[in-house]
Amino acid sequence: MPSPPPRTRTPLSVKAVVYDRYGQPDVLRVEEIPTPSPGANQVLIKVAATSLNLSDWEGLTGTPGYARLGGLRAPRRRVLGSDIAGRVTAVGPGVTKFRVDDEVYGDNMGLLGGFAEYAVAPLAALALKPAGLSFAEASTLPQAGAIALQGTATARAGQRVLINGAGGGSGSFAIQLAKRAGAHVTGVDNARKLDFMRGLGADEVVDYTTSDFTRLEPFDLILDLVAHRSVFAYRRAVARGGRYLCVGGTVRSVLRVVTVGAALGLVTGRRLGLLIAREGPAYFEPVAEQCAAGELGIHIDRTFPLHEAAQALSYLGEGRALGKVVVAG
Numbered sequence: 001m002p003s004p005p006p007r008t009r010t011p012l013s014v015k016a017v018v019y020d021r022y023g024q025p026d027v028l029r030v031e032e033i034p035t036p037s038p039g040a041n042q043v044l045i046k047v048a049a050t051s052l053n054l055s056d057w058e059g060l061t062g063t064p065g066y067a068r069l070g071g072l073r074a075p076r077r078r079v080l081g082s083d084i085a086g087r088v089t090a091v092g093p094g095v096t097k098f099r100v101d102d103e104v105y106g107d108n109m110g111l112l113g114g115f116a117e118y119a120v121a122p123l124a125a126l127a128l129k130p131a132g133l134s135f136a137e138a139s140t141l142p143q144a145g146a147i148a149l150q151g152t153a154t155a156r157a158g159q160r161v162l163i164n165g166a167g168g169g170s171g172s173f174a175i176q177l178a179k180r181a182g183a184h185v186t187g188v189d190n191a192r193k194l195d196f197m198r199g200l201g202a203d204e205v206v207d208y209t210t211s212d213f214t215r216l217e218p219f220d221l222i223l224d225l226v227a228h229r230s231v232f233a234y235r236r237a238v239a240r241g242g243r244y245l246c247v248g249g250t251v252r253s254v255l256r257v258v259t260v261g262a263a264l265g266l267v268t269g270r271r272l273g274l275l276i277a278r279e280g281p282a283y284f285e286p287v288a289e290q291c292a293a294g295e296l297g298i299h300i301d302r303t304f305p306l307h308e309a310a311q312a313l314s315y316l317g318e319g320r321a322l323g324k325v326v327v328a329g
Contacts (some may be wrong), residue, residue, distance in 0.1 A: 010035055015306065017031075018030075022075065024060075028179050030307050046274070047329065048301065050312065056080050057316055081108075083107055083139050083144070087103055097123050105160040107125055107280070151170070151223040161223070163188065166200075167322060172322075190209060222243070227248065252315070
């Protein structure tokens, strides 16, 4: 019987994409940093893939204002990247859930670090990677899948559901989940993404640069991934008894949704509020299981090597990505 291959020794330093001030992708640089060490209830992961989310762009630029929580003048953590997938190479004290060589994935929003060869993550953020998914595919799911699952949880057969920002990561999963629930789905994004949204199953598509979706026929559920409009316009777009959920957007828009929008909802019978998406395996594993079973599709638009993470973020920030963008290896 052949002996197992020798385990790779963890290096003392690793390549990482770092930044020390908020700005555009040109503030990022590749640098050697000390290899992080896992603490209690943490593991060290050799990162195989990290998918990009809007939160990475916000963390890079420091906008909207809430992106600076914990780091008002400078980033609190120098290495971005939360949605990671890779192989466990070391475990910290008290770890029994995972072992060295386990293939894992998760949303490492608390510690970040995915734009590096190695990253430390807490046990609570991770799950075993489904055998039927590649590392790149698994990395697309933790944040985007959790948002899509919770944002479409109330979608029902016969309802009219609108998803704003539907051509991106969370939106691409949300379209499919709402369709599986039997809803009539309208996807909103830029003109470049209209055919992509149709391919995901959207019944109708809207180019936000030429049409105002808040003036269309009212919807039973609106999942808004990029809120920028007036709260009164959102109220107009929701059918009586319906619901509007905001996930991201400007500080002004979000604050008005949770204050004025909530008050308007009480008066008009239209619920307007913020979707505070819960994190962790309980909220992304159901989506991963459906993907592994072939019930949902994963669309990776482009994959960039680690040293081109800045280009990957530029591609995301320009609104060009169809589905997910991944940094691998």
